[in-house]
Amino acid sequence: MNSTVSDQYRALADQAERARDRQKPGEKILIQIGSATCENAAGSVDVLDEFRKHIAASGREDIVLRRTGCTGRCSREPIVGILVPGKMPVKYERVDRPLVHEIFTRHILQGEPVLARILDGPLEKLSQHEILTCQSNRCGWEGAESLQTALARRLGDLGITPDQVRITAASCFGACGLNQLGTCSHMLVRPDKVLYRVYNEDDLDEILQEHVIHGHTVDRLKVVEKTVGRKFFEMYGDVAFFNRQSRIALRHNGIIDPESIDEYFHYRGFQALSTVLSKGDPQWVIDEVTKARLRGRGGGGYPTGQKWSMAAKAAEKTRYIICNADEGDPGAFMDRSMLESDPFNVVEGMIIGGYAIGANRGFFYIRAEYPMAIRRIDGAIRQCRERGLLGKNILGSGFDFDLEIRLGAGAFVCGEETALIHSIEGERGQPRIRPPYPTESGLWGKPTVINNVETFANITAIVNYGAGWFSRIGTAASGGTKVFALAGKILHTGLVEVPMGTTLREIVYEIGGGVAGGKQLKAVQTGGPAGGCIPAKWLDTPVDFDTLAKAGSIMGSGGMIVLDEDDCAVDIARFFMTFSQDESCGKCTPCREGTTRLLEILDRITQGTGTLADLEKLERLAKLIKKSSLCGLGRAAPNPVLSTLEHFRDEYIAHVTQQRCPAKKCVALVHYEISAEKCVGCTVCARNCPVTCITGARREAHIIDQVRCIKCGRCFEVCRFDAVQRL
Amino acid sequence: MLAQLDDVLREYAQAPGALIPVLQIAQAIFGYLPETALKRIAQALDKPYSEVAGVVGFYSFFTRVPRGKHLIRVCLGTACYVRGGKEVLSALKSALRVEVGETTSDRTFSLDVGRCFGACGLAPVIMIDDDVHQRVRPTKLPKILEQYRHHAAETLESAAVGPEAQS
Structure with missing residues (x-):
């Protein structure tokens, strides 16, 4: 252990804590306002302004405005959280100026929440306490029935009404495996922020008697260790859309101020970096990441530990690390959310990655369409430099590392790693044949590791909470969670982070609330233009890199578009083909010419001038392009065609034989x-x-x-x- | 403006991989990439003009024709597409009387399409300069455009300020 590193870290963390304490956050009423691209588009700037005016007019000094990123509950934005000390945090949805006035006068000044406008409400009454019980299949206790059932029965016996204590099912709190003495389940008491281990029915009785009835915390059963999703559950645990999620990469979204390094320190910021640097062993980091079974979240699913290990073993000592933030898949916005809402976490993940592979320079490659993400990362880098967390001799460890931002210039293919490298080098972003892989010969011919934003966002959690903990979440082949961007014809659009292996049904129905407008679910499109459509009958598919590939789609970066009966399979295939054809860089013939021909055929079919022979042509050509294209873009471009042909062939046939579009979507045919x-x-x-x-x-x-x-x-x-x- | 570009070129001349950042800055200076600027860049970075032109042609963000004061980009990502982005685009085309890639005759607006701005929960969206507008319906367009027309008339010289800058 290197004591210099931990001392320096401690000094920085204390400094940050003092700066934060000066604002006495625990004693004041906090008004938390989302601030990210989508929050602002929905009107959060007006909301902030209106609250500012109200606070000024009231003359109150115990009310503080606070900026957070976005929680990923897009369709309900702007979201405002009101945190009154000792009271249940209340979140409001779709806040506008008139509602600000109501919230301020009724809730803040008179203590009566505006129940009609509560997030995912309306609520009839806000209960005084809420107990969240773990529903994860990893949790179990000695009781004969489920913890939730036992709890409900006891509360009934004690005459405690739902107004007093509400019970809510939640996913994993991330406390499993930490210092527990045998099998136990967990429950979180809100707003008291106490997480309990519950081994048996006696424990449950004790918690009810002591805590719920008499208001004394049962220290014996209290989880004192810091757990990953705790702060998130304390704030958002009552919302159905959130409490079925397991937030790791998104654990700080909607919790911390993304523009303040002091805030980040408060949430264990840079502790992982300090741990890594004081161990002084890059191989240890690689081993941990390998043990965690973290796989690349950008879509390829390549084991991250293995990738880092290859670069670390290279003979060449000048190495680079790149964060691929060129989130080009239409329908995917989780990377933007992480960059905007928790930028320091991604930066810290990159510094650790740089240390592990022996790089002294790293690059953020961010698409120019994300101006706010660029600003936030730029701000995070600047603040890190000011505190000596980037630059020479970081935390006195002797490790030098710095980061710079490069902007994409509007070319989807630059998400492909070799194309991305060419783009940073200042050339046309065209891919090249691999091998050699970038880990051997990448940026300026040097060993280079390229990872996606979400991959880096998981690194600090792996170091802080342990590789063993991380690998237990997820499946045998793939540890941890995956963030999906749920959009399209779904009731609750937004970001959903669930353990690998969660079924599509759970994501679409339990979290997403099902199809909007009472229509029938037709398919779920995953993986963007490189993915495919998974038909409604396969909803029980557990989502993982390998299972999705078997279903004819891909995980991709996690875009998940829900299609209903009004969407035409041929039209969707044509939509993606238009995209791929337009974004094909033109270097290899199969992709350049093939996508053009595929698009022509799809155009004919949607115009009603296609023939049955066209379907065969489509299939043959699609397979040929898949086999012979140079890079991932071309090799995956036919997937939407092939998967719709497989699952919705009857629709194609109706288009060509009866000139009929069953979904009544194709304009020429209606x-x-x-x-x-x-x-x-x-x-x-x-x-x-x-x-x-x-x-x-x-x-x-x-x-x-x-x-x-x-x-x-x-x-x-x-x-x-x-x-x-x-x- | 060319002098401003020369300053940038001096700073970047020796940096590896400078071409794209330099082009991005140049476009911010001129509003587009005029041939004189490209030639100067090619010379300063010691690259053949063909290479510079090739890079400019490759990336959709670069433009060699002047654009209007405000760039409107209609998102045609998947979520926006299934929620009516195409209808918004055709309404904009008829409202501005331009096609995609063109600029209105008064040089106020240029129209372009985009591939997902990552605001899928608010689909369909359009982006005007750096501002994202949510849940756009063809009927909402006149009001949105009016804000910018007004704005363009007011601040002819100063840089555009989005709602962002107020926060």
């Missing part, structure tokens, strides 16, 4: 008519028609001129009497 019986002659459709092709007098049935109709569907959308029919 037309609109107005039912004379249902039309009341309200004229709304006629007034909204952009080409004025709808005629009819007031209170009389209207008619669409089929020749002039451009099939924009506007009339269909605005008709309140279901008179306009899409046929």
